[in-house]
Amino acid sequence: MRLVVARCSVDYAGRLSAHLPLATRLLMLKSDGSVLVHSDGGSYKPLNWMSPPCTMSVVEPDADQVDAGVAEIWRVSQSKTGDVLLLSIHEVLHDSEHELGVDPGLQKDxxxxxxxxxxxxxxxxxxxxxxxxxxxxxxxxxxxxxxxxxxxxxxxxxxxxxxxxxxxxxxxxxxxxxxxxxxxxxxxxxxxxxxxxxxxxxxxxxxxxxxxxxxxxxxxxxxxxxxxxxx
CATH class of the missing domain: 3.40.1350.10 (Trna Endonuclease; Chain: A, domain 1)
Structure with missing residues (x-):
């Protein structure tokens, strides 16, 4: 799992559209391809996410985006629906990767x-x-x-x-x-x-x-x- 703390804005386009303005957030990139955007609140639920199967690519920002402070853009595309999650990264404060191994699954009550x-x-x-x-x-x-x-x-x-x-x-x-x-x-x-x-x-x-x-x-x-x- 890759954990990134970054100042970013987030846009989702597809069956519905959503926008998260610029703020510091936790970005989780899981081994199954899913990407989740978390804030420091709201319990366990992400603010936005993209479920697998999906692919992520890093895109260079255009001149206007550079002027607005965007360093790079992460484009996450859903393979089946064509939905797109765009993360405009302004500043990366933390970036680490961790091998969690195989999870045994939830033990039911x-x-x-x-x-x-x-x-x-x-x-x-x-x-x-x-x-x-x-x-x-x-x-x-x-x-x-x-x-x-x-x-x-x-x-x-x-x-x-x-x-x-x-x-x-x-x-x-x-x-x-x-x-x-x-x-x-x-x-x-x-x-x-x-x-x-x-x-x-x-x-x-x-x-x-x-x-x-x-x-x-x-x-x-x-x-x-x-x-x-x-x-």
Whole structure:
């Protein structure tokens, strides 16, 4: 991972446009090709980012940009969508690279692990004719929670969260990109399943062709029958 602290402005162009004015920010360049722009606030979420597959090139600024103080421009292009992230670097305050190695992946808490077990046992919650292939299907970047097949025999990758947010959708997107390269699995559809799914995560999932399923933990445990309730 490369970490750069720089005074920069950032522009995103594609399906939507966004601009971050000149300020000092942390730029993270990961080995998977993703680029994230962070400020010293806002918790863990980046201000803007580009997800893989993408490529980065360094572009010389034009005369007007040089006069404005731009030393170099980083152009990050998304290979599939054509979206572009432009980082206008005015001054680099820190630049370092670190080898993090292979991450073992997130260790799920009790509720999340139990949700996975219950859904695997009741896979028809996802739809009639669904069948379980296996839990914890391993990919090159970690295990997807459930690999299943739908009523037509097509592969379905299911990512399970207690609370579904944008990071979970991004995680499932990375799994799907890898799994769809396997001719024995492709085409692989995605299902994002959680007890609660945030509106932004649902919007992103739908935009990427990922189906969202809200899980009723009590119903899966047999403690609540939603069909027998009056309200």
């Amino acid at each position: 009790g509720v999340e692990a139990h949700l996975q077990k219950l859904l695997a046992e009741q896979i028809d919650v996802l739809g009639d004719g669904y069948s379980l292939v296996r839990r914890e299907y391993m990919t090159a970047i970690g295990p997807v929670d459930i690999l299943a097949r739908d009523h037509q025999g097509a592969s379905v990758a299911v990512e399970i969260k207690r609370r579904g947010d944008i990071d979970g959708v991004e995680q499932l997107t990375r799994y799907l990109e890898l799994m769809n390269r396997d001719p024995l699995l492709a085409p692989v559809q995605g299902v994002f399943a959680a007890q609660e799914i945030k509106p932004q995560a649902r919007t992103l999932a739908i935009d990427r062709g990922i189906r969202c399923v809200t899980l009723d933990y009590d119903a899966l445990r047999g403690l609540d029958d939603s069909h027998s309730r009056l309200f």
